[in-house]
Amino acid sequence: MLWRFTIYLCVQLLGLAAGWRVAGPWGLAAGVVLASWLCWAWETWVGLSVLRWLRQEGDAASAPALHGLWGEACDRMRRLLRQREQQVAASDARLQEFLEALQASPNGVILLDARGHIEWCNQTAAQHFGLHTERDRMQSIGNLLREPAFSSYLVAGDYSHGVQLPGRESSATHPVTLSVQLHPYGDGRRLMLSRDITALEQAEAMRRDFVANVSHEIRTPLTVLVGFVETLQTLPLKEDERARYLGLMAQQAARMQHLVQDLLTLSRLEGSPPPGMSDWVPVSALLSHCEEEARALSAMLTRGQARPHQISFPGPVQARAAGQVAGIASELQSALANLVGNAVRYTPAGGCITVTWEVLAEGGARFAVRDTGPGLAPEHLPRITERFYRVDRSRSRDTGGTGLGLAIVKHVVQRHGAMLEISSVLGQGSVFAVHFPPARVRA
Numbered sequence: 001m002l003w004r005f006t007i008y009l010c011v012q013l014l015g016l017a018a019g020w021r022v023a024g025p026w027g028l029a030a031g032v033v034l035a036s037w038l039c040w041a042w043e044t045w046v047g048l049s050v051l052r053w054l055r056q057e058g059d060a061a062s063a064p065a066l067h068g069l070w071g072e073a074c075d076r077m078r079r080l081l082r083q084r085e086q087q088v089a090a091s092d093a094r095l096q097e098f099l100e101a102l103q104a105s106p107n108g109v110i111l112l113d114a115r116g117h118i119e120w121c122n123q124t125a126a127q128h129f130g131l132h133t134e135r136d137r138m139q140s141i142g143n144l145l146r147e148p149a150f151s152s153y154l155v156a157g158d159y160s161h162g163v164q165l166p167g168r169e170s171s172a173t174h175p176v177t178l179s180v181q182l183h184p185y186g187d188g189r190r191l192m193l194s195r196d197i198t199a200l201e202q203a204e205a206m207r208r209d210f211v212a213n214v215s216h217e218i219r220t221p222l223t224v225l226v227g228f229v230e231t232l233q234t235l236p237l238k239e240d241e242r243a244r245y246l247g248l249m250a251q252q253a254a255r256m257q258h259l260v261q262d263l264l265t266l267s268r269l270e271g272s273p274p275p276g277m278s279d280w281v282p283v284s285a286l287l288s289h290c291e292e293e294a295r296a297l298s299a300m301l302t303r304g305q306a307r308p309h310q311i312s313f314p315g316p317v318q319a320r321a322a323g324q325v326a327g328i329a330s331e332l333q334s335a336l337a338n339l340v341g342n343a344v345r346y347t348p349a350g351g352c353i354t355v356t357w358e359v360l361a362e363g364g365a366r367f368a369v370r371d372t373g374p375g376l377a378p379e380h381l382p383r384i385t386e387r388f389y390r391v392d393r394s395r396s397r398d399t400g401g402t403g404l405g406l407a408i409v410k411h412v413v414q415r416h417g418a419m420l421e422i423s424s425v426l427g428q429g430s431v432f433a434v435h436f437p438p439a440r441v442r443a
């Protein structure tokens with residue numbers, strides 16, 4: 001302030017001196033007026049330059065470099081501006097972080113304004129509804145999503161529950177289901193969340209099918225059992241008839257027991273951790289167990305028939321040379337025996353069943369069961385390992401099958417990092433093979 005006053009005084013004195021020198025005593029007044037005008041013009045020019053900077057929304061860096069009163073005012077304004085710039089940058093960064101978080105969400109997120117126009121949407125939502133994240137901004141969601149269920153949901157305004165819509169990529173063979181819900185917020189705005197629930201729906205359908213299948217499988221032998229019990233209770237039967245009925249009842253009870261056992265095995269497999277690499281099972285033990293079971297089953301099934309099965313397994317020397325497999329002995333044993341058992345059960349008497357163990361060049365091994373049974377039509381192959389899937393229901397039941405055998409085999413094989421390969425020619429026979437990876441096989 002003092003500095004400013006000094007300059008003002010100096011200019012006045014200079015004006016006085018110049019006026020005195022040029023025009024004597026009359027020049028004094030003219031000099032003072034001229035000096036004042038000069039000071040005023042200078043102040044106005046400086047003030048205008050500051051105003052121009054502010055009017056141009058100038059940033060802190062482009063502030064005019066001034067001294068004195070204007071300089072200090074400019075400095076303060078520059079500091080305020082810099083603070084505001086920093087605040088704007090910080091809130092921009094935070095907004096960006098929020099949007100990135102929404103972008104990373106596995107669910108679709110759309111922000112709608114009060115008129116239902118898209119303000120922002122993430123990639124997942126764009127994919128769910130076939131939107132373009134940039135091009136469709138500020139477009140009405142009602143115009144872009146024309147699914148009738150969604151239109152009525154949007155109009156009804158009751159957002160306490162969601163709505164299910166077919167996804168954009170949904171087709172008859174690959175249905176895609178989306179769950180969509182709107183959440184009101186702020187000043188009439190709405191947050192629209194979408195979730196792909198296809199897998200959930202499929203799991204639910206599978207659960208329903210599974211329960212229906214299990215109930216059906218248990219109800220059939222139970223009905224037979226109840227019928228026999230009533231017969232035994234109400235009719236005066238001869239001893240041999242009683243014995244026959246009791247035999248049939250025992251058969252049905254065994255069938256239910258077998259089913260429950262398989263169900264327990266499946267649930268145990270699903271709930272237990274994958275087998276480690278520390279336990280090594282000798283292949284010879286697995287093969288001899290399979291052979292024993294196969295021969296006993298074949299003897300039982302072909303009893304009284306002229307031509308039994310021709311069953312061939314690797315010899316003892318060959319079996320010993322097969323080495324070891326890493327895994328859980330009981331699981332491997334039941335899976336491999338199941339494949340051999342199926343070959344015996346489905347191959348008519350006189351047919352051939354050949355079991356081999358082959359050490360592969362890449363280090364892995366292949367267990368294969370070849371039979372000359374009825375074979376499978378190509379359309380059954382993709383579904384044959386599904387639970388309760390049977391090609392010939394009555395034959396499966398006659399031979400004591402539960403329809404869970406191959407599902408258990410597939411589970412065990414996958415848990416051991418191996419692959420189940422099935423090839424079959426209808427009317428000629430099948431090959432069920434398990435391909436073990438090199439890491440699980442040692443000589």
Ligand code: ADP
Nearest residue numbers: 342343346390391392396401402403404405406
């Ligand atoms: P099941 O207990 O009925 O045998 P699986 O899961 O073991 O159930 O087998 C499913 C179906 O696959 C069987 O019902 C049968 O139709 C068919 N299948 C399995 N193994 C063979 C085979 N070696 N030859 C022909 N069909 C087979």
